[in-house]
Amino acid sequence: MHRRPGCWEINVKNFKVAVALLSFLAGSAFLVSAASPPKLLAWDAVHKEIVCKPGAKSAQFAFSVTNVSPKDVIILRTPTTCGCTVAKLPEEPWVLPPGGSGQIKVTVDLTDKMGTVKKGVFVIISNAPTEMLSVQAAMSVIIPPPTGMSTQDRARNIQLAKANARAIFQGSCADCHVAPSQGRMGGDLYITMCAICHDAGERQASAVPNLRHLKKPVDFNFWKNTIANGVTNSLMPGFAKANGGPLTEAEIQSLAEYLNKTIPPSASVESARQ
Numbered sequence: 411m412h413r414r415p416g417c418w419e420i421n422v423k424n425f426k427v428a429v430a431l432l433s434f435l436a437g438s439a440f441l442v443s444a445a446s447p448p449k450l451l452a453w454d455a456v457h458k459e460i461v462c463k464p465g466a467k468s469a470q471f472a473f474s475v476t477n478v479s480p481k482d483v484i485i486l487r488t489p490t491t492c493g494c495t496v497a498k499l500p501e502e503p504w505v506l507p508p509g510g511s512g513q514i515k516v517t518v519d520l521t522d523k524m525g526t527v528k529k530g531v532f533v534i535i536s537n538a539p540t541e542m543l544s545v546q547a548a549m550s551v552i553i554p555p556p557t558g559m560s561t562q563d564r565a566r567n568i569q570l571a572k573a574n575a576r577a578i579f580q581g582s583c584a585d586c587h588v589a590p591s592q593g594r595m596g597g598d599l600y601i602t603m604c605a606i607c608h609d610a611g612e613r614q615a616s617a618v619p620n621l622r623h624l625k626k627p628v629d630f631n632f633w634k635n636t637i638a639n640g641v642t643n644s645l646m647p648g649f650a651k652a653n654g655g656p657l658t659e660a661e662i663q664s665l666a667e668y669l670n671k672t673i674p675p676s677a678s679v680e681s682a683r684q
């Protein structure tokens with residue numbers, strides 16, 4: 411069905427997106443240099459997005475850059491916002507003559523990552539202000555918008571699920587909400603069965619909470635019970651076979667173990683105290 415190999419790329423040319431994203435990454439606003447003329451470097455994009463299949467070990471990005479100034483531009487280093495992310499220059503330092511161009515390759519290690527991973531790259535230039543790049547890798551088996559669902563289909567699906575949250579397990583709904591999960595356990599099962607709603611990125615419905623920031627303490631039993639029984643009168647159905655869902659005891663167990671490992675109880679209690 412909606413399956414493609416490896417990762418596939420979505421380019422975002424809008425600079426504002428990258429600025430907003432980087433401010434978000436830094437946790438606060440910081441100086442943005444690109445507005446200051448004259449422009450030395452022209453990028454094919456300053457923000458790149460990739461969607462990866464579950465189990466992908468890393469996401470690769472290549473940023474093409476051209477020196478559009480009349481002088482040499484010397485890129486000294488490209489540190490990143492995370493130890494999991496490496497931005498590689500063709501050589502260090504990298505001297506770009508006027509009109510010269512090349513690529514900066516960015517690799518994000520996705521081991522044990524789930525949902526959407528956003529990282530920033532600082533391009534430190536010897537004779538000009540630092541420029542910023544950002545990358546995003548989303549792990550999903552579902553093709554994201556614009557090839558996703560229409561607004562009308564989505565509204566109709568929500569209506570059906572409001573009448574009966576278990577609707578997602580039935581008929582054509584199961585093509586996306588159940589079938590991709592067949593034979594999967596743990597993190598792979600999470601990405602196919604849960605992330606479709608809980609890590610839907612910009613499209614995520616407001617009714618669907620971010621599981622990493624639940625305002626309550628979480629632990630293994632909480633995950634297990636919620637997955638098995640769902641939340642009454644909500645769009646979150648019980649997934650246990652006993653509740654009309656698709657998941658066996660062992661599958662629920664593997665999900666609860668995965669979530670308990672990835673979202674430690676202490677971290678969530680901290681955020682619950684805020």
Ligand code: HEC
Nearest residue numbers: 552567568570571577578582583586606607610613615645
């Ligand atoms: C083509 C794949 C696909 C099919 C078929 C599908 N869904 Fe979904 N569903 C998604 C995706 C993807 C999301 C995440 C939000 C988004 O991207 O629109 C989602 C999210 C949801 C949500 C969470 C609320 C929301 O809008 O985010 C509900 C409830 C839901 N679907 C119910 C259903 C029901 C009921 C059916 C069948 C009538 C169904 N879906 C069929 C892919 C699908």
Ligand code: HEC
Nearest residue numbers: 578603604607617618619633636637641644645646649665
């Ligand atoms: C069709 C979309 C959808 C899918 C698929 C889905 N959820 Fe949910 N989930 C929701 C919604 C909506 C809520 C909010 C319920 C409420 O109103 O409190 C929720 C809430 C939760 C909560 C918080 C419950 C609480 O007490 O605060 C957990 C934990 C959770 N989901 C885990 C999962 C896991 C694990 C999976 C995969 C097995 C999953 N969900 C699949 C829609 C979904």
